[in-house]
Amino acid sequence: MRIDVVSLFPDFIAQCAAFGVTGRAVERGLLWLHGWNPRDYAEGNYRKVDDRPFGGGPGMVMLIDPLRNALQAARQADPAPSRTIYLSPQGRPLTQSRVRELAGEQRLVLLCGRYEGIDERLVAAEVDEEISIGDYVLSGGELAAAVLVDAVTRLQEGALNDAESAQQDSFGDGLLDCPHYTRPVEHELGAVPEVLLSGNHAHIAAWRRMQSLGRTSQRRPDLLDEQALSKADRKLLEQ
Ligand code: ADE
DSSP: OEEEEEOSOHHHHHHHTTSHHHHHHHHTTSOEEEEEOGGGGOOTTTTOOEEOOTTOOSSOEEOHHHHHHHHHHHHHTOSSOOEEEEEEEEEEEOOHHHHHHHHTOSEEEEEEOBTTEEOHHHHHHHOSEEEESSSSOOSBSHHHHHHHHHHHHTTSTTSSSSTTHHHHSTTTTSSOOOOOOOSOSEETTEEOOGGGGSOOHHHHHHHHHHHHHHHHHHHOGGGOOGGGOOHHHHHHHHO
């Protein structure tokens, strides 16, 4: 998968992606990440990328042309069709199911804003989709882009060492993940639940499912799709 990022701080995203799963995916040739700085496409001695908002108010708004030229350069760098995503708090909330869909794209172009935002005409003309990573305001789209890069990369075939771990994670099946334990069995902070030491795989699977269901119903009842719950799940939830 190829991801181009248009940002005033392209190195920031490259650094974020240099570690762990994303770093390994780059090494394995599963992720190709390239940054494009709109300042490199701005005109004049000052390479101005922003200006004051019409109508007044605080802050600055990013200019159309440096962003448009950077986007054009990014798209032309590879003939494969790309989807352009603008990271902004006004976007649709990012979910694991949207991540799964985006992970299947050959190419993404991510657009990161700074300051008060981007001239809306550029968004209307050049952006396919606006995505938010949560109901809070960041200082720019870069952290959100790094989140999206991480989430789609770990779903690329061969990115994770244990092929199952993506499926078992939270939201792999629409539920929060169960708790995990490792050595030692006994610790001053508590003991590992006995069922996990039993070697009985059916009991362990049932326990994990119950934990996932319980956590989801307590912490994120909005995620519980009653229709999708099996009879066995309903029984577990009633316990
Ligand atoms: N840029 C600033 N805040 C953001 C958010 N919550 N999600 C995506 N991009 C952003």
